Amino acid sequence: MESKAKVLTADVPALRAPAPRSGTVKKTSSHGPDQPYEHHAHGPLEGFVPLYRRCDLSATCEITVYDQEYFQGKRMEFTSCCQNIMECGMENIRSLKVECGSWVGFEHSSFCGQQFVLEKGDYPRFEAYSGSNSLPHREDDLLQAHLLCCSHKESRMTIYEKENMVGRQFELCNDYPSLQAMGWMNNEVGSMHVQCGAFVCYQYPGYRGHQYIMECECHGGEYKCYRQFGSHAQTPQIQSIRRIQH
Amino acid sequence: MESKAKVLTADVPALRAPAPRSGTVKKTSSHGPDQPYEHHAHGPLEGFVPLYRRCDLSATCEITVYDQEYFQGKRMEFTSCCQNIMECGMENIRSLKVECGSWVGFEHSSFCGQQFVLEKGDYPRFEAYSGSNSLPHREDDLLQAHLLCCSHKESRMTIYEKENMVGRQFELCNDYPSLQAMGWMNNEVGSMHVQCGAFVCYQYPGYRGHQYIMECECHGGEYKCYRQFGSHAQTPQIQSIRRIQH
Numbered sequence: 001m002e003s004k005a006k007v008l009t010a011d012v013p014a015l016r017a018p019a020p021r022s023g024t025v026k027k028t029s030s031h032g033p034d035q036p037y038e039h040h041a042h043g044p045l046e047g048f049v050p051l052y053r054r055c056d057l058s059a060t061c062e063i064t065v066y067d068q069e070y071f072q073g074k075r076m077e078f079t080s081c082c083q084n085i086m087e088c089g090m091e092n093i094r095s096l097k098v099e100c101g102s103w104v105g106f107e108h109s110s111f112c113g114q115q116f117v118l119e120k121g122d123y124p125r126f127e128a129y130s131g132s133n134s135l136p137h138r139e140d141d142l143l144q145a146h147l148l149c150c151s152h153k154e155s156r157m158t159i160y161e162k163e164n165m166v167g168r169q170f171e172l173c174n175d176y177p178s179l180q181a182m183g184w185m186n187n188e189v190g191s192m193h194v195q196c197g198a199f200v201c202y203q204y205p206g207y208r209g210h211q212y213i214m215e216c217e218c219h220g221g222e223y224k225c226y227r228q229f230g231s232h233a234q235t236p237q238i239q240s241i242r243r244i245q246h
Numbered sequence: 247m248e249s250k251a252k253v254l255t256a257d258v259p260a261l262r263a264p265a266p267r268s269g270t271v272k273k274t275s276s277h278g279p280d281q282p283y284e285h286h287a288h289g290p291l292e293g294f295v296p297l298y299r300r301c302d303l304s305a306t307c308e309i310t311v312y313d314q315e316y317f318q319g320k321r322m323e324f325t326s327c328c329q330n331i332m333e334c335g336m337e338n339i340r341s342l343k344v345e346c347g348s349w350v351g352f353e354h355s356s357f358c359g360q361q362f363v364l365e366k367g368d369y370p371r372f373e374a375y376s377g378s379n380s381l382p383h384r385e386d387d388l389l390q391a392h393l394l395c396c397s398h399k400e401s402r403m404t405i406y407e408k409e410n411m412v413g414r415q416f417e418l419c420n421d422y423p424s425l426q427a428m429g430w431m432n433n434e435v436g437s438m439h440v441q442c443g444a445f446v447c448y449q450y451p452g453y454r455g456h457q458y459i460m461e462c463e464c465h466g467g468e469y470k471c472y473r474q475f476g477s478h479a480q481t482p483q484i485q486s487i488r489r490i491q492h
Contacts, residue, residue: 098424098451102427116452117452118451118452119423119424119427119451119452119486120424120426120427120451121424121425121426121427121433121450121451121485121486122433122450122451122485123450123451127450127454127455128449128450128451128454128455129450129452129454130454131377131452131454131455175421175488177365177488177491178344178365178366178367179367180366180367180368181348181366181367181491187367187368200452203374204367204368204369204373204374204375205344205364205365205366205367205368205369205374206362206363206364206365206375206377206446206453207452207453208373208374208375208376208377209373209374209377239367239368240365240367242421242423245423245427
């Protein structure tokens with residue numbers, strides 16, 4: 001699996017400039033001399049990170065990242081996974097545009113740290129993909145952003161009251177801004193099993209707080225305790241869940 | 247319309263203690279001498295705030311608010327609107343539990359400032375309902391929280407490219423984590439008309455960033471320009487929309 005990436009010169013695009021639809025498609029299939037940098041990403045990394053998914057190469061995915069806020073500065077485009085943005089010659093990601101597909105960004109290298117689901121659209125600042133209304137606390141909050149491509153058409157999972165798929169259970173195949181509103185007994189989920197597709201689980205109701213991406217391709221879709229929810233999971237608190245749709 | 251509220255002694259409940267289901271129902275219908283404080287809220291305030299909705303008194307709504315994080319300190323319960331929490335004898339709201347129904351919290355008095363949709367569940371800290379992963383910047387961020395009850399069974403709205411319901415349009419009746427993924431042309435919505443129910447519009451994809459609550463009862467459901475989206479709206483940027491469901 002290789003990652004198509006190129007560095008473009010900083011052309012300081014206008015705020016909220018519409019994405020060049022036709023041009024974008026062309027770029028992903030052309031690799032002429034106008035592309036001074038092409039990065040070959042690492043291969044599959046199964047096993048050493050809790051949330052890894054192979055890119056579905058048949059699906060069209062494209063993301064453009066910038067090292068300055070509001071789509072300014074150095075720019076790179078990707079059509080498949082990027083394990084470490086710094087290895088691609090970019091110091092950090094301060095804004096990004098998802099042109100096609102759904103992606104997952106990671107706070108730290110090796111797909112660790114906080115996870116951010118990135119759906120099609122414009123993310124002009126840190127707050128746009130973190131959910132935070134404030135600037136990052138630490139200067140290095142964006143230094144280690146990593147991207148995975150995902151493409152699922154339907155999703156189904158079962159959540160369990162206790163660890164190791166024990167206790168009361170409920171099957172999910174939709175979006176749930178409040179698990180308690182649908183009858184779940186408390187603000188925690190002990191374990192879960194993703195039969196197909198992928199979901200984002202959130203710490204708080206209304207799709208807020210820490211995000212955990214759960215997918216059927218990751219260790220058989222089984223998340224036996226909250227420590228498997230993500231490297232940043234500190235409690236089993238989950239109060240809203242939605243599907244990641246392509 | 248009157249607001250049922252009472253101040254209970256601080257009993258320092260355990261973290262993530264399950265909400266007392268049966269007891270809660272009992273409290274809202276009993277008003278004996280064990281309730282030292284009962285507040286009568288202002289009546290309907292139609293017209294002077296952009297997002298006001300009459301409580302549907304036939305629906306069961308209940309919210310418990312605390313003046314300390316993690317459900318500690320002074321506690322009050324409401325079954326209908328509260329215009330100004332300070333007039334109820336509580337300095338601020340630092341955590342809350344939505345026991346029943348969906349609610350909207352406001353940052354400032356007169357239903358102004360940032361809006362927060364509050365669905366059933368536990369909100370132990372500011373970040374839980376703001377979406378911010380950091381503490382509030384200002385100490386007074388929580389001083390003016392206000393609550394509205396909502397109860398809608400179905401929702402339908404039309405979004406327009408330009409102000410005053412002009413330009414390309416799209417009808418919505420579902421949840422859309424990315425408007426652009428469904429074919430919307432850019433990251434902005436010029437105007438909108440809510441035919442029935444209520445929606446939350448978000449600045450960024452994936453239900454992130456500033457929230458704007460749009461409802462059919464508010465000035466005929468018509469939002470003719472972004473300045474009517476909410477008192478804190480500074481741009482027409484809207485990239486994800488979801489229904490508020492009861």
